Amino acid sequence: MQVSMPVAPFHADVFASDYADARRRFLASAQVAGFEVTSYSHPFTGPTGEALASDVVWCGAKDATSVLVLLSATHGVEGFCGSAAQIDWLRHGCVPDDTAVLMVHALNPHGFAWLRRVNEEGVDLNRNFIDFSRPLPENHGYCQLADAIVPHDLDERALAAADLRLSEYADYFGREAYESALSAGQFTHADGLFYGGIQPSWSRRTVETIVEQFHLKQRRRVAVLDFHTGLGPFGYGEPICDHAPDSTGVRLARQWYGASVTEPAMGTSTSVAKEGLSDYGWQQMLGDVVVFIALEFGTYSFENMIRVLRADHWLHRQGEPDWHAPHTRSIKADIRRHFYPATRDWQQMLLFRSRQCIAQALSGLSGEVNKVSHE
Numbered sequence: 137m138q139v140s141m142p143v144a145p146f147h148a149d150v151f152a153s154d155y156a157d158a159r160r161r162f163l164a165s166a167q168v169a170g171f172e173v174t175s176y177s178h179p180f181t182g183p184t185g186e187a188l189a190s191d192v193v194w195c196g197a198k199d200a201t202s203v204l205v206l207l208s209a210t211h212g213v214e215g216f217c218g219s220a221a222q223i224d225w226l227r228h229g230c231v232p233d234d235t236a237v238l239m240v241h242a243l244n245p246h247g248f249a250w251l252r253r254v255n256e257e258g259v260d261l262n263r264n265f266i267d268f269s270r271p272l273p274e275n276h277g278y279c280q281l282a283d284a285i286v287p288h289d290l291d292e293r294a295l296a297a298a299d300l301r302l303s304e305y306a307d308y309f310g311r312e313a314y315e316s317a318l319s320a321g322q323f324t325h326a327d328g329l330f331y332g333g334i335q336p337s338w339s340r341r342t343v344e345t346i347v348e349q350f351h352l353k354q355r356r357r358v359a360v361l362d363f364h365t366g367l368g369p370f371g372y373g374e375p376i377c378d379h380a381p382d383s384t385g386v387r388l389a390r391q392w393y394g395a396s397v398t399e400p401a402m403g404t405s406t407s408v409a410k411e412g413l414s415d416y417g418w419q420q421m422l423g424d425v426v427v428f429i430a431l432e433f434g435t436y437s438f439e440n441m442i443r444v445l446r447a448d449h450w451l452h453r454q455g456e457p458d459w460h461a462p463h464t465r466s467i468k469a470d471i472r473r474h475f476y477p478a479t480r481d482w483q484q485m486l487l488f489r490s491r492q493c494i495a496q497a498l499s500g501l502s503g504e505v506n507k508v509s510h511e
Contacts, residue, residue, distance in 0.1 A: 146483075146484055146487060147224075147227075148480070148483060149161075150220045150223040150224045150227070150487070151216060151220045151478070151483055152216060152219060152220070154249070155182060155186070155188075155215065155242065155245060155248040155249035156182065156184075156186045156249070158215065158216070158219040158223075158241075158242070158248070159189070159191065159241070159242065159245075161219075161223050162191060162193075162219060162222060162223055162226070162241045163191060165223045165226040165227055166191075166193045166226055168226075168227075169195070169226050169227070171193045171194065171195055171226070172193070172194065173191050173192065173193055174191070174192045174193075174194075174349075175189045175190070175191050175192070176189055176190045176191075176192070176342050176345070176346075177189045178190070178245050178246060178256075178338065179338070180246055180256050182245075182246075182249030182250065183249060183250055183459040184459065186249065188242075188245035188246055188249055189242070189245055190240060190241065190242055190243055190245055190339070190342050191240075191241040191242065192238065192239065192240050192241070192346060192350075193226070193238070193239045193241070194236060194237075194238055194350065195226075195229075195231055195236060195237040195238075195239070196231040196235060196236030196237060197234065197236060198236075200234055200235050200236035200355070201234045201235070201355060201356045201357070202234065202235045202236075202355060202356060202357045202358070202359070202501040202502075203235070203236045203237070203238055203350075203352060203355050203357075203358050203359070203501075204235065204236070204237045204238070204358075204359045204360075204361070204494070204497050204498055204501060205237075205238045205239075205240065205352075205358060205359065205360040205361070206218070206221065206222055206225070206237065206238070206239045206240070206361050206363070206494070207240050207243055207360065207361070207362040207363065207414075208221070208222055208239075208240065208241055208242060208243065208363050209241070209242040209243050209244050209245065209247065209248040210243050210244060210261050210262055210339075210362055210363075210364065210414055211244065211247065211253045211254075211260070211261065211262060211364060211365075211366075211475075212244045212245075212246065212247015212248045212249075212250070212251070212252050212253050212254065212255070213247060213248065213251045213252060213253055213471055213472060213475045213476070214253065214363070214364050214365045214366065214475045214476070215242055215244070215247075215248040216365075216472075216475070216476035216478075217363050217364070217365045217433055217475075217476065217486055218241075218362075218363030218364075219241060219242070220483070220486065220487065220490075221363055221486070221487070221490035221494070222239045222241055224487055224490065224491070225237070225239075225490075225491075225494060226239075228491075229494065231498070232498055232501070232502040233502075234502075235498060235501050235502055237498075238346075238350055238352075240343075240346060243261065243339050243342070243343065244261050244339050247261075251448075251468045251471055251472050252448060252452070252471075253445060253448075253471075253475070254331065255337055255338070255339060256338070257326075257333060257337065258326055258327055258331055258449075258452070259331055259332065259333035259337050260321070260329075260330050260331055260332060261337060261339050261340065261414065262410070262412070262413050262414050263321035263322075263323075263330055263331065263332035263333075263410065263411055263412040263413070264332050264333050264336065264337050264339075264340050264412055265340060265412045265413060265414055265415075265416050265417030265420075266332060266411060266412040266416075268334065268335055268336065272323040272332075272334075273321065273323060273332075273411045273412075274323075275317065275320060275321065275322040275323070275324070275411075276317075277305070277309070277313065277314075277316065277317025277318075278317050278318065278320075278322040278324070278325070278328070278330075279322070279324060279325075280305070280317070281301065281302060281305060281317055281318070282324075282325050282328055283298075284297075284298040284299075284301040284302055285298075285302070285318060285328060285329055285442070285446060286325075286327065286328055286329065286446050286449045286450055286453070287446070287450070290446075290447060290450055302314070302442075305317070312403075312408060315408050315438065316408045316409070318330070318442065319408065319410065320408060320409065320410045320411060321410050321411035321412050327449060327452070327453045328449065329442075329445050329446070329449060332411060332412045340417065343414070343417065343418075344417075344421065347418075347421050347422070352421075352422060352425075353421065353422060353425070355425065356425070357425060357427070357501055358418075358422055358425050358426045358427070359392075359426075359427045359428075359429075359497045359500065359501055360418055360426060360427070360428040360429065361429055361431050361493060361494065361497060362414060362415075362428070362429070362430045362431065363431050363433075363490070364430050364431065364432045364433070365432070365433045365434075365435055365475045365476065366432070366433075366434075366435050366441050366474060366475050367406045367407055367432050367434060367435075367438070367441070368406040368432055368433070368434030369434040370434050370435060370436070370477075370482065371433065371434060371481065371482045371485035371486065372433065372434045372485070372489070373431050373432065373433050373485070373486065373489035373490065373493065374396070374398055374405065374406060374431070374432045374433075374434070375389070375393045375396055375397045375398070375429045375430075375431055375493060376397075376398055376399075376400065376405050376406075376407055376429065376430040376431075376432055377389045377390075377397050377398065377399050377428070377429055377430075378399070378400060378401070378409075378410075378413055378415040378416070378428070378430070379399075379415070379419065379427075379428065380401070381399065381401055381402060383424075384424045384427075385419070385424070385426065385427050385428065386399065388427045388500065389427055389429060391500065392427070392496050392497060392499070392500030393429065393493060393496050393497075393500075394496075397429070406432065406434070407430075407432065413430075414428075414430075415428045415430065427497075427500075429493070429497075431489075431490070431493055433482075433485075433486055433489070435474055435475060435476075435477050435482075436474055436477075440474055441474055443470075444467075444470045444471040444473075444474045445471070447467045447470065447471070448467055448468075448471050451463075451464060451467050
């Protein structure tokens with residue numbers, strides 16, 4: 137069975153202005169569509185005291201054989217993208233027989249509200265899915281560059297010296313080694329970039345609860361689309377597959393999404409191989425049942441990403457920021473712009489590609505169901 141991509145007009149109102157607005161639009165769209173919401177309340181609040189939560193909607197039969205999971209805001213500030221895709225689907229999507237769609241809106245609500253890529257503890261959720269009973273992974277490159285990645289000061293002289301160190305490291309060790317040192321994950325600098333933490337985060341524990349409460353381990357096939365932004369060509373949605381090479385997950389990903397699927401392990405992706413990815417957590421929980429794709433929408437350069445993340449981490453290193461201070465607003469505007477450009481052309485490309493990949497996933501899942509019914 138082919139699941140056609142919904143041919144729906146472009147509506148900019150699926151894109152929110154902030155976390156609270158995104159949550160309102162998501163909950164309202166779910167209510168209009170007649171779907172029940174399960175909310176997992178976060179223990180902290182947003183910058184203006186707003187309540188935070190991960191909101192979950194199940195669309196389809198409770199006993200569906202296959203499930204498509206749509207995740208937004210794994211990386212907080214990147215949630216503008218995934219939230220819009222989820223709201224758009226709630227308004228225009230349809231579910232094939234014996235298939236369900238499970239939406240997790242704002243997996244990292246604290247990061248979304250505070251315009252941070254990390255959570256309330258400074259932890260990058262996409263480096264947090266490791267076995268904390270074992271020795272923590274080491275990243276010697278990050279340790280060498282830590283005080284250049286997030287300098288103690290952001291004045292012109294300090295930044296120039298820091299940038300020179302980063303540039304010299306990249307020239308000496310190569311671009312891939314440089315990007316791995318910065319972004320592959322580190323477990324030594326809690327106020328630094330791409331920090332994996334020392335224990336499972338609230339968001340990770342919430343994911344594990346959702347998997348159990350919605351009986352995902354009992355499904356025949358689970359597809360996951362985890363929406364991300366910040367890497368790659370402007371507006372392009374790259375389906376990144378971090379399953380082991382030649383695994384069932386890679387085979388099905390290529391079958392469903394086509395030749396655009398990339399693999400960091402094979403060096404074909406804009407993303408380098410990383411520690412503690414959410415992908416690995418889902419694979420650990422579900423095994424060969426899951427086909428996990430990180431759908432990465434490009435914005436601006438890698439260097440600009442490091443610049444805005446550096447400034448944000450420096451800001452929060454000083455303590456909880458004054459949300460209304462001009463310096464805070466400037467830094468937050470920069471990080472928001474990098475991970476959510478908010479231009480009309482970028483929004484249009486995002487919605488088209490999101491609809492396309494969701495339709496491909498549902499078609500793949502539906503094909504799996506039909507295959508079983510004919511065996």
